[in-house]
Amino acid sequence: MQFEHIAGVGTRVWRWSRTSGTQPRLLHAAKAAVAAVLAWFIARHMPGVAAEYPYYAPLGAVVAMQTTVFAGIRSGVQTLVGIALGIVIAGFTMWVGDPGFLAIALAVGIGVLVGGFRVLGEGSSWVSTAALFVLLVGGAHAEGYSLGYLVQMAVGVVVGLLVNFLVFPPLRFWDAEHRIDAVNQVLADHLDGLAEVLAGGERDERAWDRQQDRLDRAIADVRSRVSIAHESRRLNPRGALRGSQARLEQDGARFRALERVAWYTTDLTELVARSGPVSEGLGRPDPEFAEPLATALRELACMVRGERPEEAGDDAIAEVERALDASRENPSHVAVTSAALVAMRGIVESERRATNDLDTRTGPSAFRNARG
Incomplete structure (x- = not known):
């Protein structure tokens, strides 16, 4: 009798998790965690200057881990394009003058303007963000930082896409x-x-x-x-x-x-x-x-x-x-x-x-x- 009661509770919990959407969310969370760990492991073994910035790879994996495979590809590509544009904008502002108030103002202003193009989609917010990172975090080592930043984000995006594609790729029919x-x-x-x-x-x-x-x-x-x-x-x-x-x-x-x-x-x-x-x-x-x-x-x-x-x-x-x-x-x-x-x-x-x-x-x- 006690076993039947436990089984009944388990059945109700299973049905609730399915109808509430908890099951796909749990699967999505587990896949994102696995992708982030794999990206971190790979990033630490990358050659050259990229190995100095492994923490961007898990971020790229999370960016690519969307609710559908196609959305992940779109988000990953748009993010990488946005980061690349931000790096170009940072290079331009650094060419104008030393990093300072003027460079920051130019980077943010131009980044927001460029990010306003709808074709960038998810990458729109990354344009000004990447420009600021290159100016303020990269600083005197902006070239190496820019390369490492872009490469490691790309590594994370690829890992995230592969995990999402190979491990129970989501079909959202039930929802x-x-x-x-x-x-x-x-x-x-x-x-x-x-x-x-x-x-x-x-x-x-x-x-x-x-x-x-x-x-x-x-x-x-x-x-x-x-x-x-x-x-x-x-x-x-x-x-x-x-x-x-x-x-x-x-x-x-x-x-x-x-x-x-x-x-x-x-x-x-x-x-x-x-x-x-x-x-x-x-x-x-x-x-x-x-x-x-x-x-x-x-x-x-x-x-x-x-x-x-x-x-x-x-x-x-x-x-x-x-x-x-x-x-x-x-x-x-x-x-x-x-x-x-x-x-x-x-x-x-x-x-x-x-x-x-x-x-x-x-x-x-x-x-x-x-x-x-």
Whole structure:
């Protein structure tokens, strides 16, 4: 019994470490530590003047140890280019005059100007930093220091890239997929909240502004993570594994659907909970349509969570359409309900297009997989 309890705790800890992103962070930290140690060892055995500056090699290894192989290559190259430009700028300022206030001012000023070019990327901040190091640390031995600095940083970058490439090169699919699932839950909660407003709740425009801001930030975060997932496959030997391309395409499809659903949900929010261009200033459609609309929104929320198939959303929308067809009410009330129907239909179609035949935890396909 005690063994089963310990095993259960271990399983929960393992799941938490995976869903929270702790596992890839631990692996990344271990690889960075190994790369820094290897770079330090190699740097101490470098020939010539470079051996006098071994402490820059571990720094180069850390610079190259990025979350993806491609990002590491980009960061390493940009850093080395930035350092080389900084060395050139330091040489120019030393040619102008002895190191002093004027030389430091020129080095920093020119370094910041040159570092402003976007093409330098990660290397932009290293231009002025390298120029200052050469002036203030190198001093009278600036030439030897510059060579040792650049060579040892290059050694560290190469070691870091090799470690990142050869030891479980990262694929960031899980991070993107987990975040897509989380934002699906945010969208479903948003739709449930709109249903509550329709069922009789009071409008609170500030609260819906905060909710919309939360949704916008979540979508932006997912966009960034999906982009990183795509980048993680570039120049990655694990990217050639069977199924990785299909998985990437599925994640992209789910994210595009997520954006469309968020757009339609924002439209519904404007109609129902915020602007309220509806009858009697109550901030919701005519009571004749309120109940079927609220029911439809709840069904859509369940569909987004994966608790219902797409057909449930179709049936709920059909109820609203029947109420609309039988109505003889004010045309403005009908217009608001019609606009809401367009948005709800867009949510159903977006989910249907994105989750068809996908093996995911949320979305209508999850309902079909569980039922099967």
